[in-house]
Amino acid sequence: MYSGAEDADRISEDISVKDLEKLVRRLTSLSKNHEVPSSYRVEPFSGSHALPEPMMKELVNLGSRFIGFHDEATTLRDALRRAEERADDLEAKLKASETARKKVEKDVAAVEDLRQRLQAAEDALSDKEAKQVERKMGEQYTLSQESDDRILDTVDILELNCDIARKCITSARNALKRVFPHFFLKDTQPEIFS
Structure with missing residues (x-):
């Protein structure tokens, strides 16, 4: 059985996408109730038109599928673009949070270092005070x-x-x-x- 797929591929390469979309929309908008214009009318076994009727049906189906796939591809491209923008935004936020985390870790390390230094200073001060008290008591109870x-x-x-x-x-x-x-x-x- 003749499917017309090879001829449809050859014709779709020869006709531009916009012209093919116009042709398919025009053919699909016509119904059996409306009168088909003479420029589109195909007479059975007519020598004026090179394509047989099964070929025209296959071409219309192919054009309809092409338009559907084209619209779906456009929708998917938009969704992909939005997803890429979202991924870029999330990547920027991740970098910012990593930078903030590193800064906080440095601050925590600095605070811990300050805490240790403060503890060491307090210990040294208490030792110094104890020595001063001991020396003063020794001075009070020891005469020359x-x-x-x-x-x-x-x-x-x-x-x-x-x-x-x-x-x-x-x-x-x-x-x-x-x-x-x-x-x-x-x-x-x-x-x-x-």
Whole structure:
């Protein structure tokens, strides 16, 4: 059966796209109810027209499909263009967010460094203050001449008195344990009370 596809391909290459679209629109707009103009009328087995009727139907179908594909291709091109613009916008936003992220990471690193430096400075300051307090206390309690050092003499006397008092208390406790054994706890209880 004759499809006319080869002739349609050859004709579509010879005719421009706009002319082919006009021809197909004109042919599809005509219906059987309307009178076909004499310039488009094809008589069966007419010698005036080179294309047979099946070929014309195939050409009309091919033209209709071509227009449909052309319109769909235009729509798809517009959608592709919009998608590419959207992708470009998203890429620009991604670059901006990456730049902002890197800046924030630098700021965070700087803040962490500042925090560590502040901690080190606080530690150094507290050490310095402790040393100053220790030095001031040493200056207050240490006099230049040992003979004039009343506080050290007082502390020495206090230590001696405390040692004597501790020894006296221990001796008194031992003596009182022997004299008054019932006031002091025994290390072992007699068998009667156990």
